[in-house]
Amino acid sequence: MSQIFRRSTNTFTRATIFGAVFMLGLTVWAIDRLSRSDYVTRATQAREQPVPFSHAHHVGGLGVDCQYCHTSVEISSYANIPPTKTCMNCHSQIWSTSPTLEPVRASYRTNQSIRWTKVNDLPDFVYFNHSIHVNKGVGCESCHGRVDRMPLTYQVNSLQMEWCLNCHRNPEKYVRPREFITTMGYQPAGDQEEIGRKLVAEYKIQNARTLTSCSTCHR
Amino acid sequence: MRTKLTLGGLALSLAVLSACRQDMHDQPKYVPLRPSDFFADGRSARPIAEGTVARGHLNDDKLFYTGKGADGRPSQEFPMPVTKALLLRGEQRYNIYCTPCHDRTGNGNGMIVRRGYRRPPTYHSDRLRQQPNGYLYDVITNGFGAMPDYAAQVQPADRWAIVAYIRALQLSQQASINDVPPEARNQLGGAK
Numbered sequence: 051m052s053q054i055f056r057r058s059t060n061t062f063t064r065a066t067i068f069g070a071v072f073m074l075g076l077t078v079w080a081i082d083r084l085s086r087s088d089y090v091t092r093a094t095q096a097r098e099q100p101v102p103f104s105h106a107h108h109v110g111g112l113g114v115d116c117q118y119c120h121t122s123v124e125i126s127s128y129a130n131i132p133p134t135k136t137c138m139n140c141h142s143q144i145w146s147t148s149p150t151l152e153p154v155r156a157s158y159r160t161n162q163s164i165r166w167t168k169v170n171d172l173p174d175f176v177y178f179n180h181s182i183h184v185n186k187g188v189g190c191e192s193c194h195g196r197v198d199r200m201p202l203t204y205q206v207n208s209l210q211m212e213w214c215l216n217c218h219r220n221p222e223k224y225v226r227p228r229e230f231i232t233t234m235g236y237q238p239a240g241d242q243e244e245i246g247r248k249l250v251a252e253y254k255i256q257n258a259r260t261l262t263s264c265s266t267c268h269r
Numbered sequence: 270m271r272t273k274l275t276l277g278g279l280a281l282s283l284a285v286l287s288a289c290r291q292d293m294h295d296q297p298k299y300v301p302l303r304p305s306d307f308f309a310d311g312r313s314a315r316p317i318a319e320g321t322v323a324r325g326h327l328n329d330d331k332l333f334y335t336g337k338g339a340d341g342r343p344s345q346e347f348p349m350p351v352t353k354a355l356l357l358r359g360e361q362r363y364n365i366y367c368t369p370c371h372d373r374t375g376n377g378n379g380m381i382v383r384r385g386y387r388r389p390p391t392y393h394s395d396r397l398r399q400q401p402n403g404y405l406y407d408v409i410t411n412g413f414g415a416m417p418d419y420a421a422q423v424q425p426a427d428r429w430a431i432v433a434y435i436r437a438l439q440l441s442q443q444a445s446i447n448d449v450p451p452e453a454r455n456q457l458g459g460a461k
Contacts, residue, residue: 112380115365121422128301139417140369143386163312165304173294229361 086208093209096202097167101153103203109234110198116190116232123190127179131166134158169203170194176211177269186253187225191234192217198234211267218261222246225253334425336406343403349426351433359434362427366419375438387415392435393442405432 088094108114117123119132134157141151157164172178183193190197195206207213217224225246230236238245249255260266299305305313317323328334330348338344349355364373372379375392382388390397409428412418423431440448449457 112369112384114369114380117365118369118422131302133421135417135421140381140386142417143415144381144384162310165311174296174298174300175293 086210086212088208091205091208091210093205093207096200096204097169099167099202100164102150102201104201105197105203106199106201116197123180124184125181127181129180134164170205170209172209176267178267184231185228186221186255187228187231187249188217188221189224189226189231189233189236191236192224196234214267215262218266219258221255221261222250225249225255332403333429336403336410338403343401343407345401345403347402347429347433349429355430355433356437358427359430359432359437362423363431363434363438366423367431370416374442375435389416392439398439402432402436405435 084090108119109116119136120129121132123129134154137151137154138158141154145151146155153164156162184190193207197203222243223246226233226236226238227249255261299313301314303313304311308315331337331339332344332346333348336343338346368379369381370379370386370389371377371392372382377389377391379386392398406428408416409419409423409431410425411420419428446454446457
């Protein structure tokens with residue numbers, strides 16, 4: 051009776067065993083990559099908005115400060131999306147017949163809110179607060195990127211826990227003097243680490259142990 | 270081959286499952302500006318009923334909240350001491366909220382004006398120099414002619430800070446070298 055398996059099958063079997071381990075590794079790696087990819091975190095994807103509001107126009111082009119619209123960013127957990135009245139401060143006279151702005155005028159006439167699509171959205175089990183960051187010298191740019199170059203707003207960073215922790219462990223790499231909080235394209239006047247360490251002491255930023263303890267963000 | 274498939278399937282279903290567990294991500298609670306399908310206007314933040322007085326917000330300090338004195342006319346008085354800190358705060362707030370139209374010097378040639386907004390008058394006219402402080406406060410609070418009001422964007426204390434800063438701006442355009450303390454003059458870089 052002839053052999054069912056040929057000799058070469060041995061090699062094949064070994065290869066399969068190795069292949070299974072390899073495949074498993076590959077799958078784990080792929081899932082890990084995928085979960086951090088822009089596809090899953092939705093970073094760098096511009097969202098459709100009811101009005102094509104452009105930060106590039108208003109901030110980059112006209113030089114309007116972030117706080118003109120995001121009024122509560124310094125004093126509250128929430129940065130605030132401007133009410134229609136804020137748009138109408140200027141658009142009652144500027145581009146006041148533009149069809150692109152019709153939803154804004156309609157909202158002003160009818161007192162119905164414009165329904166903006168949320169761009170940066172943390173899960174509800176995470177506690178985040180703007181005012182603490184802004185008052186301790188973390189600029190908008192460190193988290194939201196070059197907003198002044200965005201024709202439509204998109205999320206720049208993953209907003210994953212890993213990303214928050216990365217800064218909470220080494221805030222000196224990011225903090226800047228308070229007067230440059232809303233500055234886009236900020237360049238430190240010297241060595242960032244050195245200035246950063248000085249500011250961390252001056253603003254009394256807590257140690258990494260406190261800032262990375264679970265109850266800081268999951269409360 | 271079986272194991273490979275099982276493992277692959279297991280990993281895949283784990284991935285799929287983890288992607289589906291969204292119930293703690295989107296909890297049925299209101300965070301600021303989250304829409305509501307309960308109220309007809311779709312807002313979860315409810316307007317305050319007419320006549321409500323929040324605790325500690327009776328706002329009975331007439332000068333502070335309206336800029337008007339006891340006689341009902343714009344007051345020349347400040348409701349707080351004018352300090353350097355107040356002026357610096359005022360400068361910062363002015364640069365955020367007023368410069369788009371009035372520009373940094375107060376001449377009324379801001380970016381939005383250059384794009385077609387009605388040109389505001391310069392602050393450096395006798396008429397505006399002589400207006401009492403309470404008048405400037407009132408313009409910020411209630412608007413003036415073509416200028417929108419800034420009551421929602423600028424809190425009362427900051428409005429007073431802006432008024433103080435406008436006064437400083439007005440002084441700065443009228444100042445001579447004698448207004449600068451002698452020890453600070455060499456910082457002016459050759460200005461006469």
